[in-house]
Amino acid sequence: MRTFRAVRTRLGAIAGVTLLAVLLWRLGTGVFLGGLRRIDGPAVLAAAGIGLVTTAFSAWRWQLVARALGIRLPYGPALAGYYRALFLNAALPGGVVGDVHRAVRHGGGAGDLGRGVRAVVLERAAGQVVLAVAGAGILLTVPSPVRTQVRQFAPPVALAVLGVAAIALALWPDRGPRARGRVLGAEVRAALLSRRSGPGVVVASVVVLAGHVALFLLAARVVGSDASAVALLPLAVLALLAMSVPFNVGGWGPREGATAWAFGAAGLGAGNGLAVAVVYGVLGFAASLPGLLVLAARWGTSPRAAAGTAGGEAASAVPEPEPGPAGGHTRSGGTSCTTRTSGTTRTSRTTRTSRSSSSEVSSVKYAAKESTRLASSSFPFSAVPREGLPMTPESV
Known part of the structure; x- marks a missing residue:
């Protein structure tokens, strides 16, 4: 399965680079550079504001789905994790690395990796379903120069989607089909179709879609297009x-190709379409930059400070000797040693030596391991539990 994902990522990167190279070869690099030069400070600030709204509602959608599946996810860690995922998606090939990271991180911290992964998959699927339904309705009904072409391509695209879905089901890990269907169906109903979470998921998805459209219109205005919003x-x-x-x-890759074709079909110029797509990509990347701050905050955690904290907690965890019967002392190990008033100096010295040895053994026994200390803060992508405790979303 890992090999399949690696091959798909490499093929996707190659396809995206090839498509961009063809567009630049046909339309020239002047369009690309011209679009970049038009980006200014107000446009970046507006994109950051739009990105804040879309990310906030995306994090809320993720929280709703996770809670419906029985996984605790506070909103603060969800927002930080979503920003981090957006930045990784925009900065790394494939466009899904950030989603994989937040799924594994949240699932590992919650103690249920499978549900964590399915929560992210269902959350993203909800957004794609709303985009597909709303997009199909707009493309097939709103008058536009591309409506005729869309109606021609709609049946083959639908068949291709069904074929991909059939292949995905065929490659699903081997389990009992009935049990798998029941579990997956129950989770879909609980996360997306129930009265508790379904309306919120739909509202969040619609707001996110509106935010992406608003960012596209902003990119068109930055390029200088005077076409109406309709x-x-x-x-x-x-x-x-x-x-x-x-x-x-x-x-x-595909975004630039589709936008250049659509603008050309609408009579707005394929070059302008490529410029709009380029500006949209740059503004979207700028809107995801808070995710870099989340990563930097995680990287900035000092391993030495974390180790010192762990050592202090471990030392405080060693129990103190409790008073035992007849004026003696009971050690943490459960073995009592009574010192009588008439006892010899040798007996008292032996008692003190035994207590010192017991304290040393307890400190060694309960102190945090060095490997655990380092793993808890040395690398932001690590899903290793901190100090022997299950990692929770609060540690994001």
Whole structure:
């Protein structure tokens, strides 16, 4: 399975780079550079504001799905984890590395890796379903120059989606099909179709989709397009649908190709479409930069300070001797040693030596291991529990 994901990621990166190279070869690098030069400070600030809204509602959607599956996920760690995932998706090839990371991290911290992964998958699936339904409705009903072409390509695309779904089901890990179907169906109903979480998931997905469309319209205005928002709406939806294709490099590739084709078909110029897609990608990356701060905060944790804290907690965990019967002392190991008033000096010295040995053994026994101390803070992608305790989402 890991080999399949690695091959898919490499093929996707190659396909995305090839598509970008073809577009630059046909349309020239001047369009690409011209779009970048038009980006200014107000545009970046507006993109950051839009990104804050979309990320906040995406984190809420993730929280709703996770709670419906029985996994605790506070909103603060969910927001930080989602920002980190967006940055990794935008910075690394494939466009899904960040989602894989937050799924593994949350599932490992909650003590149920399978549910953690399924929570992220269902959360992303909910957004894609809303995008597909709303996009199909807009592309097939709203008057636009691309509506005829979309109606022609809609049946083959639908068949391709069904074929991919059939292949995915065929490659599902071997388990009892009935048990797998019951478990998956129950989780889908609880996370996406129940009265408790379903409406919130739909509202969050609609707001996220509106935020992506608003970012596309902002990119079009930055490039200098004077087309109306109604005319740009189908083109924006088409670009967002192309972004869901996994063959890309950090989201780049299919989006630029689809936007250039759509703008050319609408008579707005394929070069302008490529420039809009480029500006959209840069603004989207700028909106995900708070995720870099989350990673930097995680990297900034000092291993030495963490080790000192762990050592202090371990030392405080050693129990003190408790008073025993007849004025003696009871050690933490449960063995009592009574010192009589008429006892000899040798007996008292032996008692003190035994207590000292017991304290040393207890300190060694309960002190945190060095490997655990280092693993708890040395690398932000590590899912190793901290100081022997299960990792919780609060540690994000």
